[in-house]
Amino acid sequence: MKALVWVEHEGGAVKDATLSAVTAASKLGEVHLIVAGSGVGEVAAAAANIAGVGKVHVSDDPSLDHALPENVAPLIVALMESHDAFVAPATANGKNIAPRVAALLDVMQISDILSVESEDIFTRPTYAGNAIATVRSRDAKKVITVRGTAFEKAAADGGNGTVETVSATGDKGLSAFVGAEIVKLERPELTSAKIIVSGGRALKDGPTFEEYILPLADKLGAAVGASRAAVDAGYVPNDYQVGQTGKIVAPEVYIAIGISGAIQHLAGMKDSKTIIAINKDEDAPIFQVADIGLVGDLFKVIPELTAKL
Structure with a gap:
């Protein structure tokens, strides 16, 4: 074959x-x-x-x-x-x-x-x-x-x-390339990153997302991801979305911060080698797939974690 x-x-x-x-x-x-x-x-x-x-x-x-x-x-x-x-x-x-x-x-x-x-x-x-x-x-x-x-x-x-x-079959005239807006990332690309730090709706808004997620990602040399709720709320661009309708990832380490763990999100990251979840709700579904879970207020936990790295 x-x-x-x-x-x-x-x-x-x-x-x-x-x-x-x-x-x-x-x-x-x-x-x-x-x-x-x-x-x-x-x-x-x-x-x-x-x-x-x-x-x-x-x-x-x-x-x-x-x-x-x-x-x-x-x-x-x-x-x-x-x-x-x-x-x-x-x-x-x-x-x-x-x-x-x-x-x-x-x-x-x-x-x-x-x-x-x-x-x-x-x-x-x-x-x-x-x-x-x-x-x-x-x-x-x-x-x-x-x-x-x-x-x-x-x-x-x-x-x-x-x-x-081999010879091309020619231009069929059915479509044409008009242009592309390419986002240049300073961090690793999501689908090929070994470490991903993802944030959810609990981060409240775009500036807060940047304040808490980006320093941690930079310390770890990680890519930045987000749940669909965070993307829909306008915290980050669509390119950051992980999940069934976003990007499917399987890094060595996936850190989910303030993400409840809807099945659509889990479908995009549950093959990660190690999943670390940080959420103040101890009953959040994300803890069912997490290898390491921390129940706590992300606004206190993340600055402490970032400072210790």
């Missing part, structure tokens, strides 16, 4: 989400990659160096810049003539491209998988992660998105894949 993996890249570098997708694809069989974009020679070279990769298909064309899915999907469908499965990380781009590929192939998509049980059996979360479904696909061609936190990252070095150039 041959699996074709979408390479998520930015700024000439392969993103970590791709490495997790490669691990998932390796459980299906031979792993090939597709690198698409404009000026992606450097990305292709890095992709060929990923351990376990047999071949890298490269399509370098202006129509593929910014990964516009209407232009990328037909390219992937053409490559699927010689592949059995298309595997994409469950990122914004991956979730944008995969459904279009599935529609063009007229097959069902298998979304957000947690494991590969066999060539046609997979597990995936349902009911906000409170249940795990085992699904079987009888489609001849598989279209799969991968939850990155569920798979170890493949080694970025040590591979010796061959690079093959």
Whole structure:
């Protein structure tokens, strides 16, 4: 079985989400990659160096810049003539491209998988992660998105894949890139951070969130996250949201401050290696998944903790 993996890249570098997708694809069989974009020679070279990769298909064309899915999907469908499965990380781009590929192939998509049980059996979360479904696909061609936190990252070095150039299918004229407002973070990015400090609605407002959460995160070299309630209240931007409708994370340490632990939030962080919860409500659901729990007033506890670090 041959699996074709979408390479998520930015700024000439392969993103970590791709490495997790490669691990998932390796459980299906031979792993090939597709690198698409404009000026992606450097990305292709890095992709060929990923351990376990047999071949890298490269399509370098202006129509593929910014990964516009209407232009990328037909390219992937053409490559699927010689592949059995298309595997994409469950990122914004991956979730944008995969459904279009599935529609063009007229097959069902298998979304957000947690494991590969066999060539046609997979597990995936349902009911906000409170249940795990085992699904079987009888489609001849598989279209799969991968939850990155569920798979170890493949080694970025040590591979010796061959690079093959493929032609783009052209600009379909269905969409155009207008612009992007890129937020430059001084701290680690949420989905790749080893330590995350998250704040909830209990922090009252934006200035208070910054006053208590940011110094602690800076001391720990951590990324900053937030519950949906904190984001909806305007304390922090949407990019900070952790949860079912935000970002799925699995750091080494996740510190939840003033977060009650709604199931939607737990769905996004319960795979963290160590969960530390600080909340004044001893009955808060967050304590049911926490490895370490501290019942106390965050406005007293956090300054003391930050001062001792």
